[in-house]
Amino acid sequence: MTNNPSRHQDEVAAALRAGRELGPEYDEALAASLVERIDDTIEERVRHHVARQTPAAPARTGMPSNTVRFVLSLVCLGVSIPITGITAALGPTGALPLVWLGLIAFYVVSVVGLRR
Numbered sequence: 001m002t003n004n005p006s007r008h009q010d011e012v013a014a015a016l017r018a019g020r021e022l023g024p025e026y027d028e029a030l031a032a033s034l035v036e037r038i039d040d041t042i043e044e045r046v047r048h049h050v051a052r053q054t055p056a057a058p059a060r061t062g063m064p065s066n067t068v069r070f071v072l073s074l075v076c077l078g079v080s081i082p083i084t085g086i087t088a089a090l091g092p093t094g095a096l097p098l099v100w101l102g103l104i105a106f107y108v109v110s111v112v113g114l115r116r
Contacts, residue, residue, distance in 0.1 A: 011037065069111055076107045 019030045
């Protein structure tokens with residue numbers, strides 16, 4: 001950022017001299033040029049001020065955790081249906097609740113691990 005007031009004064013003085021030499025038909029063009037320079041300077045100062053006030057946020061990489069949780073829940077549901085069928089057909093009577101407790105524990109541990 002340029003904070004050199006003498007440079008800005010020199011630019012304004014040069015524009016005024018050019019305006020005197022060129023005549024009144026160029027006054028609007030010179031005024032527009034000065035306004036554009038002033039706007040650029042103000043915009044640069046505001047950008048610098050905002051950048052100084054706003055803390056830099058760390059860049060987030062990867063998928064959002066909500067998406068990962070959703071996919072994980074779909075996978076758990078997709079795996080639980082065949083495992084339930086296999087356990088009900090081939091396993092002992094009390095094994096089905098244990099299978100479901102295992103699936104729920106897997107999902108809970110996975111979701112808690114994603115929050116870290």
